Amino acid sequence: MRIFLFLIFLTLSSSVFAETFFYGKLLGGTQQVDKTMNPAISMNGLILGNWGPAIASGKGIQLQEIEGQFTAAVDPYFFANFILSIEGATGAMSPEEAWISTLGLPVVSLKIGKFFQNFGKNNLIHTHAQPLIDRPLVNQLIFGEEAFNTSGVQADILVPLPWYMNLSVAGVTGQSTDAYEGLREEDLANVSRLENLWDLTDATTLAFGISYSTGNNKANQLSHYLGSDLTIKYVSAKGRGGLAVVWTNEFIQGWRKGYMSLNEPVWDKGWGIYSILMARIHPVFWVGGRYDQVKLTSDATSNQTAENVIIAYVPTEFSSLRLQSGLTQETGTENRWQTLLQLNVTIGSHPAHAY
């Protein structure tokens, strides 16, 4: 009996001690302070219905992806952002992005880790934030379904001009990306981007960017990628839910020297464009479409074009239901119709939205 009472006492006293130790006077804080120091955590889930050609996440209704994001200032000098992704098809978990950036430097910010490379407009956009459900063809075919995403160091310089001009220069290792597959460990590829944005009116902006990347490829010769993009965006200054129109255009060209000698079914020259027009026509409805054209050349030339339309129901910032349908035409193959339905939900901390 005495042992039993002793155990109850020990259990109660230890939990009281733990509560006091972690949240109380010993740390000079409160539970609220402790929570404040936690990173901002949010989770995004994508459920995809696919009626058409098989894609990575499979046919029918499937879990497409789960993404967990943890962000916080590390200390007065650094900011950390870790994004873990679970692929719906395989259940494989991998760090989609994991980077640290500086907070304490004026004009320049440095970023180190694994991240989507600052090349073009679409490459930076995560799966759940894509304007249409799938990435544009040119991004898929030139940089792969996982986009141009690898490890490296990036410097971003806010050029002191009356308008927004950002110069981004990065040195990256290419092992985990389609852009430089087979890059040797000691090699660094570079990625540069110059982006400008002008306010045409209070409600309308014009953004223009050029991007360039070069590095050794698996044929031990140089690959080059060149891109340019133009975006015109109108968001009604009236307030939330007003008319918004976004027109995005991007061109990417690639040269992969030495690939013809690899005796593999790979392209060595290619280019592609896409044009996306999206409009918010009602406070909770977006409609839009995308035109794609890609031409890849190796022994033979492959031409692909695609037209897609989409309607999205966006009741809040935290959920959306999107229906996309499109036709892809490729030389030498049958035309492919595809219909996608995606439920997109975010829970957790309020995300800040990139422009």
Added chain:
Amino acid sequence: MLTKLFLTFSLFGLTPLWANLRVVTTTEDLRSITQILGGEWVDVTSIAKGTQDPHFIEAKPSYLVAVSRADLLIAIGLELESGWLPLLIRGARQPKLMPGETGCLTVSEAITPLEIRSQADRSQGDVHPLGNPHFMADPERVFLVAELISKRLSQLDPSHTQIFSKNLTAFKKQLQEKITLWKKKLGPYKGTKVIGYHMTFNYLFKYFGFDVVGFLEPKPGIQPTAQHILSLVDTAKVQKVKLIVVESFFDPKPGQTLAERTKSKQVLIPAYVGGDEYSKTYFDWMNTVVNELEKNLK
């Protein structure tokens, strides 16, 4: 020569010693009050226009340029700007504007907010667990906000402390006089039942003793639905609602429908300074709000 030197300094993001303090505020009401307190010694710009809902501002890179050149960034806080301001602060690459630094001021620190929710989740809509951030419509809380801003201006520009202090005294005197006037105008309508659209005017309603019996939004941040409006028809009839108060940047149709089905009136009022052509300063804006309410209650 001085102009050339100034432009040269500005081009590289530096502030010459003789220049005014460059202040960026997130909302127009903060801009107006900071301009009154700083007088000719501050240059103030606001990110959100008075016609815009500050919850949903787009983080335009051009705003980032303005923030990067500021000596002081003034925000409301309580997560009003959480969807866009963090990107602008980080993108501006100015260590002096990081939260906690002298160049970054969150005015909600000065006040005790209403509607703090210790238990909150998104099923309650787009709620602000730390409290309702629309406190600038409460003149008593604006006294505290003005004191905080004035103190920070003095910290950043000690050479003009006396001027800032004098401006603060004048501002408080004028605000006190206005409060007497506004109370006289709306005093007779204390206890009036009203329906709002969003929770923007909750501080104002509480301050002047109005009784809020519902909102056109079924939950904060959620668009009004036909079903919800129908349920409000019964509420408005039973509670004898006099006014439906709608921020001028929202769709007036749901409020109009409700007003037509009940014996109430809809009044559209600017939610912020700059929300209409008459509301150029904080005092103008509050005058407009009070006058519109009084006119529609007579």
